[in-house]
């Protein structure tokens with residue numbers, strides 16, 4: 579096995595599809611045993627980044643290593659040593675859970691003599707005991723997900739790529755799935771995960787935020803939240819949609835966004851509060867509750883997207 583400090587390291591990683599730049603000079607690294615979360619809106623370039631790292635497609639420009647291997651020149655060595663699980667992970671529906679794991683163990687080159695033992699361990703690790711003989715097409719979403727994970731790690735890869743691996747899975751099962759991931763990181767396995775669930779992003783050591791092909795933020799979840807400018811106010815009121823439009827007009831409001839039935843408003847400082855209250859009162863919006871809160875990753879994510887959109891609007895209008 580190669581010696582490496584960082585499980586992943588990229589240097590201006592870039593991928594074009596014709597004229598279109600899907601990944602634009604992306605730089606980050608993942609220390610061994612850490613969980614790195616790649617977040618970003620649809621089409622940001624997350625899957626394309628993963629596909630380059632897994633050796634499935636070649637970068638147009640830039641370079642990178644995975645487990646110390648060059649993604650351009652040593653993609654075969656990488657493919658053998660990583661686990662890759664995507665939303666469209668292919669399980670064989672007409673095989674049992676056990677047969678699927680056996681199949682993947684064979685494909686990933688687990689020696690025949692060790693396979694039975696390894697498959698048995700995987701059944702326990704993924705919490706599939708009791709479901710071994712179940713036909714895969716009878717398994718519910720959460721159990722399929724666990725089975726897919728067991729298959730993806732059949733060969734004990736030191737690096738695991740999870741591309742929206744929990745999409746469509748219920749919250750309790752997602753948490754249990756992440757408990758497994760955390761346990762694996764504790765054993766020294768490095769993990770790169772993409773997700774649209776912000777609660778999952780909280781599990782990551784470092785987060786990279788991608789937007790329109792570029793990495794626009796890179797820090798720990800706490801640091802990203804700390805760096806969010808201003809003070810965040812949560813408002814429960816009678817007409818949050820209209821309240822958002824009104825809040826946006828108040829001087830000193832950095833931005834505002836609807837979170838479920840509540841409104842989050844980032845203000846420059848506490849002095850903006852009276853003006854905000856006044857504007858809402860004038861619009862006959864009833865405020866039921868108003869409090870200062872700590873930002874969540876969702877706030878960070880929405881603020882990042884809105885800030886970039888605003889920049890583009892300003893540039894387009896020559897401002």
Ligand SMILES: Nc1ncnc2c1ncn2[C@@H]1O[C@H](COP(=O)(O)OP(=O)(O)OP(=O)(O)O)[C@@H](O)[C@H]1O
Pocket residue numbers: 595598600618619620621622623624625626627
């Ligand atoms: N093979 C391809 N040929 C042409 N364009 C592509 C190809 N693969 C991806 N793209 C484009 O590159 C951009 C980035 O796609 P990518 O799948 O990496 O985004 P993503 O961040 O994973 O999005 P999502 O959250 O929806 O999965 C998209 O605009 C997509 O249409």
Ligand SMILES: [Mg+2]
Pocket residue numbers: 624625626741
């Ligand atoms: Mg994707």
